[in-house]
Amino acid sequence: MEMITLAMAKGRIANEAISLLENAGILFSDFEDKSRKLIFLDDNRSIKLIFVKAVDVPTYVELGAADIGVIGKDIMLEDPKDVYELMDLGIGKCKLSVAGFPDKNLIDRSQLTVASKYPNLAKEYFNQKGIRTKMIKLNGSVELAPLISLADCIVDIVETGATLKENGLVVLETITAVSARLIVNKASFAMKTECIQNFISDVKRGLEVYS
């Protein structure tokens, strides 16, 4: 049988995705969360799991280095790629939000300095509201930016809200809900149709058990 290459990022999404695959009968018995290994085969040797950085997952899939990927919708919105987005996996749930100090009325402002890991998405969001932005692209600890007057507000992921709370910030606006998606390389979908369809049916079944 043909092998499918599946790309995902280590960390929170991988742990949930591997449990979901287990429910679908796709077992990665060799997988260890703490391992530094980057490639794992499933027990049936039909899926090759490769670990890449989250923002690189769509690139691997677009270029065909992976047939399938599991990736947060946030990453797809920030940097859309030419791939099929076939399924909402319902894991990695969080919200993309505008956050800042509770007393800031941002709606009245005509120009804002915004810090974010998602500069394209954030710029478009404020543009649609007629607010001009100076975007500051950060790669982590985004909540720090308003605290040290680097930005008026941030656009970032909020899950429990603990990071905002501990830093004296609040959600000012919710942009969109986010969850992990299954994306597929277009040529792979045409050439490995049966394999990929079988994988998707397994995952759908796994989702029913998982949820």
Ligand SMILES: Nc1ncnc2c1ncn2[C@@H]1O[C@H](COP(=O)(O)OP(=O)(O)OP(=O)(O)O)[C@@H](O)[C@H]1O
């Ligand atoms: N706190 C969170 N709760 C739930 N899902 C989250 C949370 N933070 C991020 N995510 C989702 O999980 C995906 C991967 O997040 P993760 O933190 O593992 O990646 P990253 O921060 O880009 O990676 P790295 O830690 O390597 O910089 C995000 O793109 C988003 O869809």
Ligand SMILES: O=P(O)(O)OC[C@H]1O[C@H](OP(=O)(O)OP(=O)(O)O)[C@H](O)[C@@H]1O
């Ligand atoms: O609402 P919460 O449950 O607190 O989760 C939100 C936090 O999780 C993510 O950060 P991550 O852990 O990826 O760290 P980072 O600062 O390196 O991006 C996100 O960027 C927020 O900072």
